[in-house]
Amino acid sequence: MIRAALTVAAKDLRLFVRDKVALLMSFALPIVLATVFGAAMGSVFGGGDANRIELLFEDLDGSPASKALLVELQAQKALQVEVRADVRSRVERGSAPAAILVPAGFGEDVAAGRKPRLVLYRDPGKEIEQQILAGNLVPVLMRATGPAVAKEMMKRGMEAMGFPAGMREMAESMFDAQPKAHDGAAATNSKNPFDFDGEGASALGLQVEDVAGGSNSSQKSAGGSHAIAGIAVMMLLFGLTACGGTILEEEESGTLQRVRLTPNAGASILVGKMLFTVAVGLSQLVLLFVYGGLVFGVPVLAEPLALFVHSVAVACAAAGFGLCLAVLCRTRKQLEGLSTLLILTMSALGGSWFPLAIVPEWFRTIGHFTLNAWAMDGYQGILWYGKGLSGIALDVLVLLAIAVATGWFAWAGWKRRFERTD
16 A cells, blocks of 8 residues: 555656646745735845835925934934925825924024924825834934923823823823933824824824825725735736637637638738737626626726726736737646736736835845836826826836837747748
């Protein structure tokens, strides 16, 4: 019995080793995806090349206090502070996750011991960035605004959590006796991130404004927009690669050889396959975006022209990619293995699974060598930031360029493989 079992196992092992697709899926794909996720998530969980959160800074006061605040913010390792003008519109357009506006009179308020006024503009769709930002802003603002404001913030927080009056008085006396506690370091070490939507923002003198997302300004609609667009792009690649694979099925059945006997068959077949795959791709996108609008409240009708044009460009790029792979591969099984490896890797690199805003800059640069990244940039621009056709023109042009390039490679591969005269 044992000898027979070993014989069966050895036979299956030999077959498995011969199956290049099985080897690819079992060993290469997990290694590739683990590498991609390790590089991306390292920035979020404190890995080596940590990603710095961009924070715009506009100073309308110009006082020593506002300049000192800028220096404090620039000293934070997790923040990349950039002094700009018109910061509100930049956050609204998605250029940065947040911005601080220092109004005139900030320095006078700090000098007089009054609670100063600051404005924090946020993109609520970038939830992870907001949590990291809050953890770094709180201690800086507490140091910049003085111990009186820090004490007021603690007082309001304890009142909001329902602490009895005696315990609040004891905490205030301990606060007064511990000057070093005024640096607010505890805010960055807290397991629960500081919530700028609560009493703490008011205690720090912050006026918080969520300026991105328009009427759909909520983390739910932002997450829904990203999820629908990400799944749409990834599944489009799988679906259109499968459509392109009909070339291989027709070659195996002999249908392709018979069709090639008709005049101008080469160009007609490839163009016909392109039209077929683009039509199927657009149908997939329409169905998924209608579902996203009905179930997740994704604003698919906010910019219908931009959404349609961008979807056509995405479908053309995906169709060219699928046809290129179909012409290069020799069998349907080979196509399935190679396309799975490439599409999952492209989806992870290009932001179909998680926003590229949370990854290091070098990761975003590599991600934009995939069509997924350009497709996601365009969809997020339309669905979340309300950009029209002019706002996504670059994304559309890049996707059309990808469609032309992959279409040319598909045509060259077709001629070399199916139209040789030797």
